[in-house]
Amino acid sequence: MLTVGIVDDNPRDLEKLELIVNNMENVELILKANSADEVYHSIQKTPVDLLITDIEMPGMSGYQLADFIQLNNMKTAVIFVTAKSGYAVHAFELNVHDYILKPFNPDRLIQSIDRFTEKKDAGRVTGRLFIRSDGDLVVVPKAEIIFLERTGRTTTIHTINETYETYQSLGELEGDIRESMFIRSHRSFIINLQYVKRFASYSKKSFVVIFEGSSGKALVTKEKLKYLQENYF
Known part of the structure; x- marks a missing residue:
């Protein structure tokens, strides 16, 4: 109800x-x-x-x-x-x-x-994400993932408890997540909408994403933000 x-x-x-x-x-x-x-x-x-x-x-x-x-x-x-x-x-x-x-x-x-x-x-995200990190296979509950960030050759996965680094690309991980609350907000970021606190002005073409439970920040393009406003917010 x-x-x-x-x-x-x-x-x-x-x-x-x-x-x-x-x-x-x-x-x-x-x-x-x-x-x-x-x-x-x-x-x-x-x-x-x-x-x-x-x-x-x-x-x-x-x-x-x-x-x-x-x-x-x-x-x-x-x-x-x-x-x-x-x-x-x-x-x-x-x-x-x-x-x-x-x-x-x-x-x-x-x-x-x-x-x-x-x-x-x-928004009830379930399931787990399997990633390769430092030679290990790490199991990360999807509900704990706040956002994913691609920097250079590595991808950092920010969760509510810790961060993980992997050489897997955002494209590979995006295909594994397959949850409606995970959005490719920018070429370098995938965000979990459950943790989004606000969008702050950054430039003419993008906004900064502020999250609950993390001091890290992501980016969302102006076009993607418009899509989110029409379909999610």
Whole structure:
């Protein structure tokens, strides 16, 4: 069951969100509020899987609320539903799941929630990766891999506990992983989307990927980030 919270200072818009969510199967609306300040206090006690929020509201804004969620590493995804288009770039830097402009067709939000549910279910990475490292055959649980990095003739596999080096190429390892949450983000990197914390501006053609559980950083091209926004976030 997917738990959802909604917040909008406009009563009609809040009612519309409530009707959409309540008519969906396997979705439970457990939080309804007309201010981000109320949600700020509520989710610290009772987190939700998905928060659907307006951006411009009296007091705390939806953007500030999403920033709080990210800074505290809360396992709550955010969908912005707003009449303002100017926040889109900053929103994706916060790694929000979606950005929907008002007025919107209910199917647009339903599809977004369904896509999040599919991503959440697909995120259960299982299996093991076998690599050759220093003459040994090392077994690495896929769920522990944060990202893979190609440098020169070697590939470094960063996990939540340690790193491994192998002469196997990213192409070889990519074929062995075969999990939907592993994405070839750049010619030199494969990233596990489960550990992505945020995307930070780096250059005109790429962004830096910041991870939970690792001080290491990867790169994602602008084109690949657009693909991720359309299909994963």
